[in-house]
Amino acid sequence: MSEFSTRTILRPRTAASGVRVTVVAGPSTGAVAAGRKITLGRSRVADLAIADFTVSEFHLELAPHEGGIDVRDLESWNGTYFEGGRLGRAVVPPGAILALGQSAIRVDLANEPEPARPVRDSFRTLLGRSTAMRELFGLLERLAPTELTVFIEGPTGSGKELVARVLHDESPRAGRPFTVLDCAALPASLAESVLFGHAAGAFTGAVAARAGVFEAADGGTVFLDEVGDLPLDLQPKLLRVLEQRQIVRLGENRPRPVSVRVVSATWRDLRRMVNQGQFRDDLYFRLAQTRLVLPSLAERREDIEILTTEFLRRMPRNAACARAISREALAELATRTYPGNVRELKNTIERAAYMCDGPVIRPQDLAFERLLERGREPASHEEEADDGSVPEFKGAKRTAVDDFEQAYLARLMTKTNGNIAMAAGLAGIERHYLRSLLKKHGLHSRE
Ligand SMILES: Nc1ncnc2c1ncn2[C@@H]1O[C@H](COP(=O)(O)OP(=O)(O)OP(=O)(O)O)[C@@H](O)[C@H]1O
Ligand SMILES: [Mg+2]
Incomplete structure (x- = not known):
């Protein structure tokens, strides 16, 4: 079974999908119309309007039919004639000439191009x-x-x-x-x-x-x-x-x-x-x-921008957070790997929107996110943990504490713009302890 095997249900159109009408005699000779279904008459709003007073407002309707054209006379005053006979409803061969009032038309099958669909995102x-x-x-x-x-x-x-x-x-x-x-x-x-x-x-x-x-x-x-x-x-x-x-x-x-x-x-x-x-x-x-x-997000980086702006738009209306992102920050987002795919991008954006100081997320507001990226083990690690096994306690605890420390420090230092004294005060720890923590996680203060 191939990917996108649903293609089997996407049957291409085999039969002609439309009709083409050409006026070959009468006051509107030369007028042409094509479409899936065509009404012809004297009315301005007919698909093919012809200036012949012997033709009814809505005289007939044409549609493609297996191998021919389905002609339906719309109870016109003067009728529709094919090879001398009056038609009510009939299928005529392509190229047939129909007479109506003082005019004549030729009908053909046509392959209508699919109406151009707006490109949707x-x-x-x-x-x-x-x-x-x-x-x-x-x-x-x-x-x-x-x-x-x-x-x-x-x-x-x-x-x-x-x-x-x-x-x-x-x-x-x-x-x-x-x-x-x-x-x-x-x-x-x-x-x-x-x-x-x-x-x-x-x-x-x-x-x-x-x-x-x-x-x-x-x-x-x-x-x-x-x-x-x-x-x-x-x-x-x-x-x-x-x-x-x-x-x-x-x-x-x-x-x-x-x-x-x-x-x-x-x-x-x-x-x-x-x-x-x-x-x-x-x-x-x-x-x-x-x-x-479904492809991974890394395989469709073109989607990152539209997803990002949508996630920002969905931020709670009355929350104090950013609602826009700079070009530079977007460019940085486009280079990441996203093992957690769209969910990860969504979390990243939401965190950055709350953590950043201004109304616009800038690259420096993603610093915290950069740390999380660095702190992450290769993706295979996540899969290993998924087999139901329980890791050894000490190691697991150390990893959890490390993750916590990294996240905390990043947030703290972002908030205080790298000012150690202020950060230590805010966190309620001694400066030297803060410094050692920063060092342990490879972070540098402004000092
Ligand atoms: N194309 C998308 N457009 C908008 N939001 C998306 C899109 N894809 C995923 N999301 C959002 O990303 C998050 C994760 O999506 P979802 O829960 O459908 O993923 P999943 O494949 O079921 O993940 P898992 O395998 O972990 O269960 C959700 O918040 C979802 O709304
Ligand atoms: Mg799911």
């Missing part, structure tokens, strides 16, 4: 002007109204959940629930009941009957987040729901029909998990009927 709450994002907006526009099951892949913070929401909001199911199920946080003992619900007394603690996620989302969309974390033993059960569109509550045997659209996402490589036997291939193929791959 957003789709609902999703922003972006990179080619990848624009392509995604086009796909989402076509995918959203369908019932296709969509699987969204992409690194952390790249917008998977936002895409899932947009798919729902732009679908006919928009008025119904959008339910998120975080598969990584499913407690093993309750997983089945969370998904499918249970009858009263189905197990110890099941006092009252409860609907599961699928029932609760009936008519809407279920978003299975982190679906790669779905326990193996639940996978066949989920598959059954997707295939049969019905669920059975725990402790019942009556199946209940559910109408849900399923959208799922994970940052894991599900295909690799399939190869390794950690994810069922039949379930994968069900979920990934359509697969969308």
Whole structure:
């Protein structure tokens, strides 16, 4: 399955998409019009207005039809004639000459260019002007109204959940629930009941009957987040729901029909998990009927500017913070790596907006952010921590304290503009201790 495999549903237009009309006899000889659907008549507002008083205001309508042109006489006074016969509604071959009043027209098929769409840099709450994002907006526009099951892949913070929401909001199911199920946080003992619900007394603690996620989302969309974390033993059960569109509550045997659209996402490589036997291939193929791959932010730096300005615009109205960013600061943002993708950019902007002293974020206001960047271990470190292992206490504590110190100092020194005396006073610590801390973290004061 290729990326953007949804292209299969983007059928190119094969049939002619429009008609062309040429007036070949009468007072308006030579007039031409083309379009998807054309009305012709004496009215000024007809698509092709002809100056023939024997022609009705709205005389006829033309549209392309398989292999020919669909002609509809709009109950004109003098009628429309083809080869001597009066037409009510008929399909005529391309090149046909039609007579109306004292005029004659020739009709042909034409390939109408798609109306030029304005170049969009957003789709609902999703922003972006990179080619990848624009392509995604086009796909989402076509995918959203369908019932296709969509699987969204992409690194952390790249917008998977936002895409899932947009798919729902732009679908006919928009008025119904959008339910998120975080598969990584499913407690093993309750997983089945969370998904499918249970009858009263189905197990110890099941006092009252409860609907599961699928029932609760009936008519809407279920978003299975982190679906790669779905326990193996639940996978066949989920598959059954997707295939049969019905669920059975725990402790019942009556199946209940559910109408849900399923959208799922994970940052894991599900295909690799399939190869390794950690994810069922039949379930994968069900979920990934359509697969969308979101690029990392580093792969679409063109989006940084529009995202940044939007995040600034969304800052709370009455907060004392910056609402603009300088060219230089933007340029610096464009050079960063963003392992946390859009979420990281958003956090960066929000922090800088609050930390900076003026109304405009300047490069020096990003100093704090530079520290966080430096303090970060390579991305692989984050993934290691994700395997559920618990690091050794002492090391973990030291890292946490270091991170805290760095963040604190950066903030402190930004606020006091590097003035040690003022900073020490503000922090309530001795100057020499502050100096040693700064040294430890490679920071320099103005002294
Ligand atoms: N294209 C975008 N336009 C505007 N905001 C975005 C865009 N992409 C992501 N965001 C914002 O970035 C943050 C992270 O997005 P989201 O939660 O959808 O990411 P995710 O891929 O689900 O991350 P994770 O894998 O960590 O769950 C959210 O605040 C979201 O609103
Ligand atoms: Mg998410």
